[in-house]
Amino acid sequence: MSSEFAWSTEQVELRRTVRAFAAAASPQEEVRRLMASPLGHDPAVWSRLGEELGVLGLSADEEYGGAGDGLVSQAVVIEELGRALVCGPLLGSVILGATALGALNDTAARAELLPGLVEGRTSAALAAPLHRGGFDPAAVTVTATAHQHAASAGQTASPDGTTSPDGAATTGYTLRGSVPYVLDGAAADLLLVAATIGGADTDDDDGAVGLFAVNADAAGLIRESAPTMDLTRRQATVSFNDVPARLLAAAPEATAVLATTAETAAVLLAAEQVGAAQYLLDLSVEYARTRLQFGRPIGSFQAVKHLCADMLVLVEQARSVAYHGAWALDEGTDDPRIAASLAQSVCSRAFTQVAAMAVQVHGGIGFTWEHPAHLYLKRAYTDAALFGSAEAHQERLAQLVLDEAGAP
Amino acid sequence: MSADTADALVAAGTSQDDDRGSVERAARGVLAGIDPATTPTAEFLGACYDAGLAWVHFPVGFGGLGLPAGLQAAADAILAAGGRPDPFLNNPIGVGMAGPTLHGHADEELRAKLLRPLYTGEQMWAQLFSEPGAGSDLAGLSTRAVRDGDGWVVDGQKVWTSLAHLASWALLLARTDPDLPKHRGLTYFIVDMHAPGVEVRPLRQATGQAEFNEVYLTGVRIPDTQRLGDIGQGWNVAMTTLMNERSAIGDSALGRGSGTIADALGLWRDRPDLHSPALRLRLTDLWTQAEAYRLTGERARVARTAGPPGPEASIGKLVGAELNQKIYDFCMDMLGPEGTLYDSYDDPADTLQRRFLRARANTIEGGTSQILRNVLGERVLRLPGDVRVDTGKPWRDIPRG
Numbered sequence: 001m002s003s004e005f006a007w008s009t010e011q012v013e014l015r016r017t018v019r020a021f022a023a024a025a026s027p028q029e030e031v032r033r034l035m036a037s038p039l040g041h042d043p044a045v046w047s048r049l050g051e052e053l054g055v056l057g058l059s060a061d062e063e064y065g066g067a068g069d070g071l072v073s074q075a076v077v078i079e080e081l082g083r084a085l086v087c088g089p090l091l092g093s094v095i096l097g098a099t100a101l102g103a104l105n106d107t108a109a110r111a112e113l114l115p116g117l118v119e120g121r122t123s124a125a126l127a128a129p130l131h132r133g134g135f136d137p138a139a140v141t142v143t144a145t146a147h148q149h150a151a152s153a154g155q156t157a158s159p160d161g162t163t164s165p166d167g168a169a170t171t172g173y174t175l176r177g178s179v180p181y182v183l184d185g186a187a188a189d190l191l192l193v194a195a196t197i198g199g200a201d202t203d204d205d206d207g208a209v210g211l212f213a214v215n216a217d218a219a220g221l222i223r224e225s226a227p228t229m230d231l232t233r234r235q236a237t238v239s240f241n242d243v244p245a246r247l248l249a250a251a252p253e254a255t256a257v258l259a260t261t262a263e264t265a266a267v268l269l270a271a272e273q274v275g276a277a278q279y280l281l282d283l284s285v286e287y288a289r290t291r292l293q294f295g296r297p298i299g300s301f302q303a304v305k306h307l308c309a310d311m312l313v314l315v316e317q318a319r320s321v322a323y324h325g326a327w328a329l330d331e332g333t334d335d336p337r338i339a340a341s342l343a344q345s346v347c348s349r350a351f352t353q354v355a356a357m358a359v360q361v362h363g364g365i366g367f368t369w370e371h372p373a374h375l376y377l378k379r380a381y382t383d384a385a386l387f388g389s390a391e392a393h394q395e396r397l398a399q400l401v402l403d404e405a406g407a408p
Numbered sequence: 409m410s411a412d413t414a415d416a417l418v419a420a421g422t423s424q425d426d427d428r429g430s431v432e433r434a435a436r437g438v439l440a441g442i443d444p445a446t447t448p449t450a451e452f453l454g455a456c457y458d459a460g461l462a463w464v465h466f467p468v469g470f471g472g473l474g475l476p477a478g479l480q481a482a483a484d485a486i487l488a489a490g491g492r493p494d495p496f497l498n499n500p501i502g503v504g505m506a507g508p509t510l511h512g513h514a515d516e517e518l519r520a521k522l523l524r525p526l527y528t529g530e531q532m533w534a535q536l537f538s539e540p541g542a543g544s545d546l547a548g549l550s551t552r553a554v555r556d557g558d559g560w561v562v563d564g565q566k567v568w569t570s571l572a573h574l575a576s577w578a579l580l581l582a583r584t585d586p587d588l589p590k591h592r593g594l595t596y597f598i599v600d601m602h603a604p605g606v607e608v609r610p611l612r613q614a615t616g617q618a619e620f621n622e623v624y625l626t627g628v629r630i631p632d633t634q635r636l637g638d639i640g641q642g643w644n645v646a647m648t649t650l651m652n653e654r655s656a657i658g659d660s661a662l663g664r665g666s667g668t669i670a671d672a673l674g675l676w677r678d679r680p681d682l683h684s685p686a687l688r689l690r691l692t693d694l695w696t697q698a699e700a701y702r703l704t705g706e707r708a709r710v711a712r713t714a715g716p717p718g719p720e721a722s723i724g725k726l727v728g729a730e731l732n733q734k735i736y737d738f739c740m741d742m743l744g745p746e747g748t749l750y751d752s753y754d755d756p757a758d759t760l761q762r763r764f765l766r767a768r769a770n771t772i773e774g775g776t777s778q779i780l781r782n783v784l785g786e787r788v789l790r791l792p793g794d795v796r797v798d799t800g801k802p803w804r805d806i807p808r809g
């Protein structure tokens with residue numbers, strides 16, 4: 001337990017370590033090489049982050065290979081990875097996958113699936129509608145059908161079904177449907193899928209969502225890479241044609257797990273937005289100091305200086321709400337729905353505005369392919385859309401702060 | 409201050425546990441010995457001062473305990489929870505600006521004489537800085553102080569002086585050498601506001617009120633013992649005062665939903681008949697901005713465990729001032745035709761309309777938002793300064809108007 005905004009010396013050191021690692025292992029030439037490669041990241045670098053540095057599971061419990069440090073430390077790492085645009089399945093494996101698995105009641109599933117993600121040996125993706133700012137059960141597009149069948153000898157818990165303890169009849173599921181915009185979905189070893197159990201004819205629309213695991217090599221699974229604006233972030237459309245799946249969480253647990261995942265993802269993505277925005281501020285200030293026009297540094301002109309000052313304000317405020325979110329979720333000091341929506345509404349706007357301002361400070365060079373500004377600009381607009389737009393989160397805040405407070 | 413905040417601050421850091429313990433014991437000791445509910449403000453604050461809890465980083469005997477400034481929050485949390493009147497509100501310029509300036513620049517005799525009545529509010533303070541011809545360009549000021557025997561004679565006009573009509577003392581920045589470049593010809597004094605030649609006239613503002621004054625200084629004699637810092641060092645001394653001013657103005661919001669956003673939230677709660685979907689989203693956006701402002705203030709407070717506020721404090725002032733204006737713009741738009749009424753310009757009530765008008769000054773007083781952006785750009789981001797036409801010129805040769 002630590003007081004909000006009092007980063008520990010370990011966290012300060014952690015930031016230094018990850019920044020140094022990113023500078024050495026993922027300089028911008030490497031980011032550009034990887035963004036043009038089929039996979040989109042270097043699995044060797046990713047597993048070094050997991051095993052050598054041990055920074056992919058800082059908020060996961062120690063018994064599953066994590067560090068049990070909490071979200072603030074994980075946010076520090078993600079901020080630094082975002083600053084350098086380090087390529088890897090950060091969203092699928094860490095921000096979504098490890099978070100969802102860590103929230104499961106099913107300890108066997110956690111023990112089986114989480115360590116690989118934490119160590120960077122395996123990767124995951126989450127196929128669930130989080131783009132409206134929170135988990136939206138009504139937007140689930142996959143249905144799960146249950147099948148009763150007798151247990152076969154030697155069957156253990158595996159992605160194609162759940163074995164009951166006495167080894168008698170088991171319930172297996174198959175999934176049907178298609179999910180777009182699945183982050184890191186094309187290359188993931190493990191797909192976590194939100195599906196409506198029993199199909200569309202169920203009465204209970206909220207409670208009937210389950211969370212399922214699907215193996216990458218499952219029959220009937222079709223994954224199509226989608227071309228993305230942000231080349232450093234991969235997406236896929238994932239289709240399920242009667243794909244065997246293992247139930248990880250039934251209703252109502254699954255909805256709660258996914259709601260928690262959405263809140264945690266909102267806060268951790270905010271940390272990435274802070275790191276990337278800070279990099280753009282640093283880059284812009286350096287340019288404004290050294291670029292000469294009219295015989296003087298352009299940063300000496302108030303029009304440019306004030307742009308930089310406004311960027312500083314945006315970055316500092318974004319940092320405050322992002323880390324407030326991390327501390328609040330760790331320690332229960334704020335309504336997690338409010339902390340998460342606050343983080344995303346402030347940080348999405350801050351990063352997109354800072355990215356646009358950074359291009360402006362740089363002028364023509366900032367619009368060229370060779371300059372890094374466009375990589376961050378694309379990341380900014382992509383980040384802002386992933387887990388709910390600033391407007392979607394403000395609508396949630398309006399409900400929580402104005403409507404509920406004002407209700408009789 | 410919310411209890412959560414107080415707990416968080418009290419919990420911050422473990423290396424200062426002993427010091428924190430002694431601050432907390434001192435604060436509880438004051439409350440055990442004297443009840444703020446039944447004690448006159450000055451007497452209670454005097455007890456706080458004598459216990460070293462006025463500014464814990466000041467020396468023992470001068471309102472402090474010689475401990476890191478960050479521990480002030482531990483004392484404030486306990487004393488405020490116990491019902492201590494707010495010493496800052498009681499004497500804002502004295503406690504917020506004069507205290508830190510005297511601590512940094514006055515000799516022991518002056519500090520011994522002035523700090524206690526300043527903290528208790530028995531002697532109010534004002535600040536004689538701005539002039540009709542020197543607003544943002546404070547260093548260009550014209551008020552002259554001329555050496556005369558063991559003292560100085562001051563002539564000039566000051567403006568935007570709050571509380572001058574109540575003040576016993578004032579902080580004065582005056583020109584002692586017009587032949588030097590402007591920053592180098594200034595010297596800092598403290599003035600007895602009851603001295604002959606000091607004339608205070610109320611300055612009426614757009615709200616109809618007169619919160620501020622003009623102060624005319626005509627042949628005012630100041631003993632040299634009331635000079636702070638060396639002759640020609642006035643600008644450096646003034647920086648201490650101004651950094652504390654910006655910090656004081658910028659760091660006032662504390663709990664969620666408190667501060668000026670409370671006015672907009674209250675209007676929303678009280679007047680469902682005026683609700684609209686567009687206003688609902690606009691208020692949510694303002695609430696979000698207020699939270700970002702509040703949390704950044706909390707972060708700055710936690711970071712400032714020791715030492716004086718730096719230029720970073722200007723973020724809070726800049727954001728808070730612009731936010732206030734947006735909040736009262738919202739209130740006016742929500743009120744609609746009701747907002748066009750104004751009860752009285754002779755003695756205006758504290759209405760949303762009055763607060764709306766008053767907020768226009770927020771982005772001017774204590775450093776305009778434009779100057780603050782320069783401060784952020786040049787002092788925090790280390791961007792180069794603008795090309796200047798007055799650098800190195802004797803003050804008397806610089807165009808004024």
